[in-house]
Amino acid sequence: MRAPxxxxxxxxxxxxxxxxxxxxxxxxxxxTESATDDPADERAAQxxxxxxxETERIPGGTLMLAAYAIVWILLFGYLFRMRMMQRQTADxxxxxxxxxxAPGGS
Amino acid sequence: MPGLMLAxxxxxxxxxxxxxxxxxxLLLFSTLVLFGATLYAIFVLxxxxxxxxxxxxxxxxxxxxxxxxxxxxxxxxxxxLLYLIKRDAKWDAVGVxxxxxxxxxxxxxxxxxxxxxxxxxxxxxxxxxxxxxxxxAGMIFAAYxxxxxxxxxxxxxxxxxxxxxxxxxIDLPLIHYSxxxxxxxxxxxxxxxxxxLESEMYVALGLSFVAFTGLAILLLWARITVERQRxxxxxxxxxxxxx
Numbered sequence: 001m002r003a004p005x006x007x008x009x010x011x012x013x014x015x016x017x018x019x020x021x022x023x024x025x026x027x028x029x030x031x032t033e034s035a036t037d038d039p040a041d042e043r044a045a046q047x048x049x050x051x052x053x054e055t056e057r058i059p060g061g062t063l064m065l066a067a068y069a070i071v072w073i074l075l076f077g078y079l080f081r082m083r084m085m086q087r088q089t090a091d092x093x094x095x096x097x098x099x100x101x102a103p104g105g106s
Numbered sequence: 107m108p109g110l111m112l113a114x115x116x117x118x119x120x121x122x123x124x125x126x127x128x129x130x131x132l133l134l135f136s137t138l139v140l141f142g143a144t145l146y147a148i149f150v151l152x153x154x155x156x157x158x159x160x161x162x163x164x165x166x167x168x169x170x171x172x173x174x175x176x177x178x179x180x181x182x183x184x185x186x187l188l189y190l191i192k193r194d195a196k197w198d199a200v201g202v203x204x205x206x207x208x209x210x211x212x213x214x215x216x217x218x219x220x221x222x223x224x225x226x227x228x229x230x231x232x233x234x235x236x237x238x239x240x241x242x243a244g245m246i247f248a249a250y251x252x253x254x255x256x257x258x259x260x261x262x263x264x265x266x267x268x269x270x271x272x273x274x275x276i277d278l279p280l281i282h283y284s285x286x287x288x289x290x291x292x293x294x295x296x297x298x299x300x301x302x303l304e305s306e307m308y309v310a311l312g313l314s315f316v317a318f319t320g321l322a323i324l325l326l327w328a329r330i331t332v333e334r335q336r337x338x339x340x341x342x343x344x345x346x347x348x349x
Binding site: 096 | 160163168213217222224225228328
């Protein structure tokens with residue numbers, strides 16, 4: 001018998017705050033409605049003038065320059081790496097060739 | 107030792123080599139001219155986009171880079187598959203070159219994309235299906251390259267890496283169709299329906315696609331040559347050590 005009572009009391013404790021809150025905004029709601037009779041006025045009032053120099057919040061030009069710089073840097077970096085790899089291999093081939101041709105080599 | 111001397115014999119005959127040099131020079135020249143024309147089309151012909159502004163111009167290098175990434179990773183998977191079937195070192199070289207070139211273009215895609223997204227979406231990154239599958243492809247081929255960069259790869263490493271490249275190939279159609287099949291925020295301006303771009307924008311993008319194709323082929327060609335040379339050197343070194 002005690003369990004349903006505890007369950008009921010817990011449910012009331014959980015549910016009661018929203019019920020209290022739901023009743024509370026009745027009075028302020030009327031105040032808000034009277035302040036904004038026309039929704040169009042509300043939207044127009046949202047425009048805010050720029051103070052100081054007019055700049056984009058996210059600079060598109062800088063982002064574009066960064067993107068193109070990344071492309072060229074990566075590309076030339078890779079070409080440089082490949083050139084180094086090619087040079088190393090050519091040097092090693094030459095060294096191995098000399099080793100083979102030397103007396104005592106194969 | 108005749109075997110060693112034979113190893114020094116160039117792969118291509120002198121005539122074939124000079125023929126290849128001509129094709130190489132022509133391809134290089136055409137690609138350079140195309141890149142010049144592409145840059146002109148991007149910055150002079152194509153208009154600035156209304157909503158995204160000048161940051162939209164990132165798109166003209168970002169999308170063809172993604173396409174070049176497909177070429178690289180696709181080449182790697184095909185080379186790997188042929189290597190597993192034929193066990194010929196030249197296909198292994200194709201696999202390595204494709205993975206590396208594809209990874210270069212993947213880096214371009216994954217770094218330029220967020221720069222555009224910051225302007226268009228207000229965030230650098232979001233877990234959109236296309237972005238996520240692209241990241242996954244990069245991780246698979248990064249694993250391939252990591253495996254191949256650990257000293258001289260033995261037969262087991264080569265085969266395992268080849269398997270990874272084939273596994274990576276499965277992800278490529280997922281990247282491509284993710285924007286159509288799953289909900290996401292990535293734009294789909296290039297569709298079969300058309301109408302996603304202005305005509306000058308199409309010119310710039312088309313030129314860029316051709317230029318990037320030329321670049322991908324040149325890089326693959328050069329990298330395959332270097333990889334085959336490296337394989338020959340490794341073979342020679344091995345023979346010298348065990349003679």
